[in-house]
Amino acid sequence: MSSSVGCLATYSQSGVTGNGRMQQSGQKSNVVPPHLQKTRGQGTLDYREAPGGSLNRSTNQSGESQIITLDDIREAQARLRDITVRTGLIRCHVHELDSATDSRQLYLKPENLQPIGAFKLRGAYNKIASLSPEERNRGVITYSSGNHAQGVAYAARALGAKAVIVMPNNAPAIKRDATAALGAEIVLVGPGSLERQLKAEELAAQHGYVIVPPYNDEKIIAGQGTIGLEILEDLPDVETVLVPVGGGGLSSGVATAIKLSRPNIKVIGVEPELAADAQASLRTGKIAQFPAEQVSRTIADGLRTQSIGPINFEHIRQFVDDIVTVTEDEILKTMRRLATNPKTVAEPSGAVATAAFLFHADKLPNTRINVAVISGGNIDPQILAQLQQKTT
């Protein structure tokens, strides 16, 4: 495709309906899809189960799944009032789609407009604000490739808590610098997501810090879920919501908010083809873990997570309809288009949902009113400049 995308902001009335918990809706298919069967043998999508495999599930003491409720998400929404930006939806006109054969509409949810340039502030603030004063006094620690780091640093500063962040040494400089500028202490480790988690756990045990996980946590999920509530408020007629998947906090929260309110709306996760562990997990019914060297190859640094969290997996398999993948080239093309029109800077991870809409209509529900979440816009300025110099 070579057309441009033109967009304008729209706002509308609340469309939130329903309340409470949804019943377990049956498991997704356990069939390994043909593309995974083919590529596994070649080693290009080589993966192994996370320790514990399908038994590695999140349950409370009575053995029930810890699925958050709409009330959890509404409480998060109340905590975030006056902290996060209430991002409006931007209506996009993709010219070749305005044809007789394709009448799809696309709206963007620009979370790149948050104070830290990404949605992550929602979950981080909800989590830290929910701690007791004694816990906040001990300080908080997290492990993150960048945006969650900034979310935690920003929220901790707003709430008067010390923040320590374990980051991979391949995190973009813009994210490292912004985190340090927010007053957080930074500890650098290797690129593996498990490695940074272990380091954070070690430091928490040594110093008494409270861990603020990037995605595998109910308060984080509820915070990210406020995006889903806002989409429903602004666009009651929405039929499909596309959302990036890294560790699964964003997708679990958004899908839970949407499905507990309006079960007929489709929620589709999007991953880079090079880091499609969540797709493998959803399709096989077990949490898949990809090697760090493999997922590090995607330009989408926020989506290089080696596996989704067990709590996220429970939400995703209950509420996410499907997970599709996009190529590196599609991510870059989409970033360029968004930068051209509607002049929106999406970082690679932030562009994947729009990329799926633009390049993979055949794998998506055939719906007219669609929303793609632009989850972040923190990209090194020189990469953005290089990108804009290239033609589509």
Ligand SMILES: Cc1ncc(COP(=O)(O)O)c(C=O)c1O
């Ligand atoms: C911009 C951006 N989008 C999406 C994600 C994925 O979010 P999650 O890990 O909650 O799936 C991240 C994670 O860091 C991110 O930074």
